[in-house]
Amino acid sequence: ETGVTQTPRHLVMGMTNKKSLKCEQHLGHNAMYWYKQSAKKPLELMFVYNFKEQTENNSVPSRFSPECPNSSHLFLHLHTLQPEDSALYLCASSQRGKASGGGSTDTQYFGPGTRLTVL
Amino acid sequence: RKEVEQDPGPFNVPEGATVAFNCTYSNSASQSFFWYRQDCRKEPKLLMSVYSSGNEDGRFTAQLNRASQYISLLIRDSKLSDSATYLCVVNAYSGGYQKVTFGIGTKLQVIP
Numbered sequence: 001e002t003g004v005t006q007t008p009r010h011l012v013m014g015m016t017n018k019k020s021l022k023c024e025q026h027l028g029h030n031a032m033y034w035y036k037q038s039a040k041k042p043l044e045l046m047f048v049y050n051f052k053e054q055t056e057n058n059s060v061p062s063r064f065s066p067e068c069p070n071s072s073h074l075f076l077h078l079h080t081l082q083p084e085d086s087a088l089y090l091c092a093s094s095q096r097g098k099a100s101g102g103g104s105t106d107t108q109y110f111g112p113g114t115r116l117t118v119l
Numbered sequence: 120r121k122e123v124e125q126d127p128g129p130f131n132v133p134e135g136a137t138v139a140f141n142c143t144y145s146n147s148a149s150q151s152f153f154w155y156r157q158d159c160r161k162e163p164k165l166l167m168s169v170y171s172s173g174n175e176d177g178r179f180t181a182q183l184n185r186a187s188q189y190i191s192l193l194i195r196d197s198k199l200s201d202s203a204t205y206l207c208v209v210n211a212y213s214g215g216y217q218k219v220t221f222g223i224g225t226k227l228q229v230i231p
Contacts, residue, residue, distance in 0.1 A: 031217075033219070040223075041223065042123070042206075042220075042221045042222055042223040042224070043163070043206070043221040045218075045219050045220075045221075048217060048219075050217075055217070090162055090163070096217075106151060106210055106217070107153065107165055107168065108153075108165070108208075108219070109165070110162035110163050110164065111162060112161070112162050113162050
């Protein structure tokens, strides 16, 4: 049972469509993330939100637009995508902070992902 | 040099074997380290965090060598169910910003 849910699980869209991916975390975490996973490439961090504020945007094209209305929900709005944007999009959440002994508690928990195909 | 490097494999090992994976990282300011497991067409799931003193969880042992900037994962007595891709994850923090970097993953196939 995952504490992070994503919808839809599969999405096929044309290059002129507008769609949104939704992520919800039920873990009480304060940080949420969007990742892109393409075949034969490592996971690529796209966006990070801490306490609803975007703290990172790793040179992601503007056709991807994140939205974080509260600490439990995260959206990724998509418009005029390209075929090379086809990938698995994963959402994750974590509790930013420090564990006793100096280690980080920043373990990330992933949702099941949305498999996106752009035609 | 890649920020996080892993041998993509595949590592094909017989049941019961011991197998070890290494992962090297380039950012000396990295502060936390993890091994994740990802099954085919599934999301990554945390296998274990990696601490400076090393840590063990059943058949799995993780170690960190900060001087040489690598982490390792040792799996003893491999089971068929261990077949998966093992992802090395490195976190660095600077000025309140977090940089999370994943390795490409090492594919393990345990064969009967």
